[in-house]
Amino acid sequence: MRSRYEHNKRRFDAIGPLEKIYLFWIVGASCDGCTIALTGATNPGVEDLMAGSIPGIPKVEVVHTVVSVESGAEWVHNLFMADRGELDAPFVIVWEGSIMDESLSGDGYWMGLGEDPDTGRQITSLEWLTRLAPKAAATFAIGTCATWGGIPAASGNVTNASGVMDYLGEEYRSAFGVPVINVPGCSPIGDNFVETAVAVLLFLQGLAPLPEFDELGRPAWLFSETVHRHCPRAGYYEEGVFAHEYGDKECLVELGCWGPVVQCNIAERGIVNGVGGCMQLGGICIGCTMPGFPDKFSPFYASSPGHLISTSLSRVTGTFVRTLRNLTIGDKNMSPRWEHLDTLPSGWRRQEATPFGLEKLGHKFYNAFQRSKQSYN
Numbered sequence: 475m476r477s478r479y480e481h482n483k484r485r486f487d488a489i490g491p492l493e494k495i496y497l498f499w500i501v502g503a504s505c506d507g508c509t510i511a512l513t514g515a516t517n518p519g520v521e522d523l524m525a526g527s528i529p530g531i532p533k534v535e536v537v538h539t540v541v542s543v544e545s546g547a548e549w550v551h552n553l554f555m556a557d558r559g560e561l562d563a564p565f566v567i568v569w570e571g572s573i574m575d576e577s578l579s580g581d582g583y584w585m586g587l588g589e590d591p592d593t594g595r596q597i598t599s600l601e602w603l604t605r606l607a608p609k610a611a612a613t614f615a616i617g618t619c620a621t622w623g624g625i626p627a628a629s630g631n632v633t634n635a636s637g638v639m640d641y642l643g644e645e646y647r648s649a650f651g652v653p654v655i656n657v658p659g660c661s662p663i664g665d666n667f668v669e670t671a672v673a674v675l676l677f678l679q680g681l682a683p684l685p686e687f688d689e690l691g692r693p694a695w696l697f698s699e700t701v702h703r704h705c706p707r708a709g710y711y712e713e714g715v716f717a718h719e720y721g722d723k724e725c726l727v728e729l730g731c732w733g734p735v736v737q738c739n740i741a742e743r744g745i746v747n748g749v750g751g752c753m754q755l756g757g758i759c760i761g762c763t764m765p766g767f768p769d770k771f772s773p774f775y776a777s778s779p780g781h782l783i784s785t786s787l788s789r790v791t792g793t794f795v796r797t798l799r800n801l802t803i804g805d806k807n808m809s810p811r812w813e814h815l816d817t818l819p820s821g822w823r824r825q826e827a828t829p830f831g832l833e834k835l836g837h838k839f840y841n842a843f844q845r846s847k848q849s850y851n
């Protein structure tokens with residue numbers, strides 16, 4: 475006999491596009507930072523999803539312990555309905571926090587989420603994931619704890635914590651054929667999550683192809699670049715100029731920044747509404763989006779072993795390039811008229827401002843070369 479869920483799934487397939495979808499937010503070993511991060515999404519915001527105001531996207535019924543009006547047994551009732559296939563729309567799971575190994579919890583449990591109404595038996599969050607993940611339209615892991623294990627999985631932990639992908643395994647596929655979707659970050663950028671969710675919802679609606687994910691299930695368009703490539707301090711790195719202490723404006727690599735080898739888009743996206751971000755606010759990158767975090771980036775605030783080679787090279791080439799650039803900046807700060815009259819008519823000048831000697835010769839040579847190139851082109 476066909477399960478109610480199977481019946482519903484076929485019905486949804488047949489009637490799409492969907493008008494509504496449920497989102498079950500389930501929490502493991504978490505600090506709730508991902509929930510806070512989600513509220514910072516602006517483009518679109520989570521409230522736009524809940525209001526169903528985005529064209530082509532179904533209204534999202536968020537079942538979350540913070541935003542739901544139900545609590546206790548009434549809240550958990552939603553999960554029972556999903557498990558029995560009694561919902562009037564498909565659902566997705568968003569898991570926040572690491573998965574702690576319940577086989578190590580002795581007589582108790584690490585993560586409890588409701589009780590069986592018939593027997594009073596404690597149900598764990600992990601049991602809900604096991605029961606619901608195969609029936610979900612998609613399973614999202616939000617934040618580095620849920621994606622790779624994160625801080626609760628650091629060396630010395632007693633819970634054998636891991637990520638959702640570790641627990642569900644590589645064979646896992648959602649009811650709509652999607653592997654676990656990973657949006658890492660500690661905490662993640664809210665817009666990264668909502669943008670990914672919207673892209674997947676468009677796919678589930680049949681309005682767009684499945685967006686591109688990398689081999690670790692990260693949205694490829696958000697995590698394929700390193701922080702360093704878009705960092706506002708990258709120009710200093712290129713010119714071989716490095717900060718000596720926090721508060722300096724230059725590249726932070728010698729203070730322990732791992733940006734050159736970390737895949738994260740915070741340098742171009744910011745934290746909220748395009749504003750903020752680690753280097754923008756003077757902080758180093760500690761690799762919080764990466765599967766190796768935190769152990770492979772520890773100790774924090776100590777420079778990485780590999781930086782010596784790259785910063786030494788940058789110092790050599792950067793010093794040379796910076797000197798040439800400074801000469802050119804001097805040239806471009808002189809109008810042709812001032813150059814012709816050999817004067818700088820500014821009351822603000824602090825020293826002899828018109829070039830002379832080798833500098834003047836350099837400017838002449840540079841301009842002659844530039845013009846010959848222009849006429850050639």
Ligand code: SF4
Pocket residue numbers: 701702703705706707708709711724725726727731732733734753759
């Ligand atoms: S601060 Fe970090 S990410 Fe930015 S340029 Fe320096 S090493 Fe690269």
Ligand code: SF4
Pocket residue numbers: 659660701736737738739740752753758759760761762763764
């Ligand atoms: S720049 Fe580094 S520390 Fe900052 S959010 Fe990205 S990965 Fe995390």
